[in-house]
Amino acid sequence: MNSKDLDPVREHIASLVIGQQRLIDSMLVCLLSNGHLLVEGMPGLAKTTAVKALSEAIEGDYHRVQFTPDLLPSDLIGTDIYRHEKGEFEFRQGPLFHNILLADEVNRAPAKVQSALLEAMGEYQITVGQRTYPLPELFMVLATQNPIEQEGTYHLPEAQLDRFLMQVWVDYPSRDEELSILALDSKKLTDKPKPPANPLSQLSLFAMRRDVAKVFLDPKLNSYIVDLVQATRHPAAYDDTLARWCRFGASPRASIALARCARARAWLDGETYVSPGHIQQIAPEILRHRVLLTFEAEAEGITNNDFVSRLLDMVAIP
Numbered sequence: 001m002n003s004k005d006l007d008p009v010r011e012h013i014a015s016l017v018i019g020q021q022r023l024i025d026s027m028l029v030c031l032l033s034n035g036h037l038l039v040e041g042m043p044g045l046a047k048t049t050a051v052k053a054l055s056e057a058i059e060g061d062y063h064r065v066q067f068t069p070d071l072l073p074s075d076l077i078g079t080d081i082y083r084h085e086k087g088e089f090e091f092r093q094g095p096l097f098h099n100i101l102l103a104d105e106v107n108r109a110p111a112k113v114q115s116a117l118l119e120a121m122g123e124y125q126i127t128v129g130q131r132t133y134p135l136p137e138l139f140m141v142l143a144t145q146n147p148i149e150q151e152g153t154y155h156l157p158e159a160q161l162d163r164f165l166m167q168v169w170v171d172y173p174s175r176d177e178e179l180s181i182l183a184l185d186s187k188k189l190t191d192k193p194k195p196p197a198n199p200l201s202q203l204s205l206f207a208m209r210r211d212v213a214k215v216f217l218d219p220k221l222n223s224y225i226v227d228l229v230q231a232t233r234h235p236a237a238y239d240d241t242l243a244r245w246c247r248f249g250a251s252p253r254a255s256i257a258l259a260r261c262a263r264a265r266a267w268l269d270g271e272t273y274v275s276p277g278h279i280q281q282i283a284p285e286i287l288r289h290r291v292l293l294t295f296e297a298e299a300e301g302i303t304n305n306d307f308v309s310r311l312l313d314m315v316a317i318p
Contacts, residue, residue: 001208003268005200009057012196016053017046018184019177025268026168026285027054027142031205032212032264035165035257036121036141038106038289043146045170051102051142056195059202060099060138067109073116077126091128096120099138099202106143107153114160117141121163138202158248158292165257166282167289169305208267215263216273220318225258225279231315232291239314245297245307250290257286276317284308 006028013024023039027050030037039047048064055062065076078094095101096117103117120126124135143164145156161167173181232249235242258279265278288304297307 001204001211003270005204005208006268008196008198009054009200012057013050013053016184016193017050018180019173020046020050020170023047023050023168023170025265026166027051028268029261029264029282030142030165031058031140032209032267033165033257033260034140034209035260036163037143038161038164038167039142039144039170040147040167041144041170042148042172045172047144047170048102048104051100051144054142055100055102057199058100058138058205059199060136062100062102063095063098064102064104065095066104067106067113069108069110071109071113073113076113076116077120077128080128091131091133093133096126097133097135099136099140101139101141103141103143105145105153107145107156110154111157114154114157118160118163121160138205161289162251162253164289166261166285168285212260212264212267215266215271217259217263218274221262221274221276221279222259224276224315224318225255225262227315228258228279228283228287228311229255231311232287235311239310242307242310242314245293245302245310246291247294248292250287254286254290258283261286280312283312287311 010024010028013027017024027037031054039051041047052062052064065071074094076094076096078092078097080089081092082088083090106114120135120139121141124139126133126135141164145153229250229252231238231242232246232254235246235249261282262274262278265282266272266274269278271278284305287308291304291307293302293304293307
């Protein structure tokens with residue numbers, strides 16, 4: 001298997017989503033790294049469309065859950081149903097047992113529902129009562145949230161944010177891209193897009209993941225990855241400004257995510273080894289949602305992107 005085997009998936013998403021190359025790349029990196037993706041952006045930027053297009057191009061079950069304040073954990077996990085004819089309870093699986101789950105506007109559900117995702121995203125299993133049920137081998141949560149509409153929303157707990165392998169920011173399209181969006185919308189009125197006739201099989205995807213795991217990562221770059229994450233926890237050792245900006249750093253999950261995603265990024269580029277550029281390319285999506293800024297930094301208008309950008313400048317490349 002090589003990166004060109006993913007071209008039909010990429011092309012199908014690109015046929016429905018104009019621009020947003022960063023989003024498409026992040027979805028593919030997460031898919032190859034067996035992780036989950038948090039997509040954040042303003043309304044109407046094709047976040048949901050992109051996730052649905054990805055699910056159409058891959059063999060497997062897809063389910064969308066619209067997160068709302070009245071959602072219950074059982075609406076995600078499932079529940080025990082009493083069967084009168086059998087005289088016993090039978091577990092009915094919920095949406096979490098699908099291969100690809102779109103958690104739309106994930107921050108609209110309360111903490112009790114958010115906690116229902118923790119075990120599924122971290123351990124790929126669900127516990128109901130005294131029984132534990134494994135999730136499918138292909139299990140991916142793609143969640144969306146709106147950064148400006150905060151009425152009726154709940155802040156995602158840090159424990160859940162940490163379980164998202166990557167977080168990608170979706171920005172507005174350029175003028176030319178928006179013209180292409182209008183043309184695509186006009187085309188949809190007469191010629192509705194169809195899903196690929198031959199979606200990527202799960203066996204092929206698992207073979208790709210094994211190939212990604214074989215991409216060479218030099219021990220010196222392992223040290224570079226650890227230094228980047230350590231610098232979020234002990235920023236004063238690297239730069240006084242970083243220390244003034246950072247309140248809490250990233251967990252070891254960030255180091256694991258950087259190594260996995262750097263391999264996936266290199267494989268998508270057709271390389272057999274990871275370079276420092278691959279690590280730096282995916283570092284913002286890995287680190288920014290795992291770092292908590294100080295109140296002083298927020299008052300100065302410093303963003304998590306600003307912090308990660310300075311971090312990459314301050315930590316030396318081996």
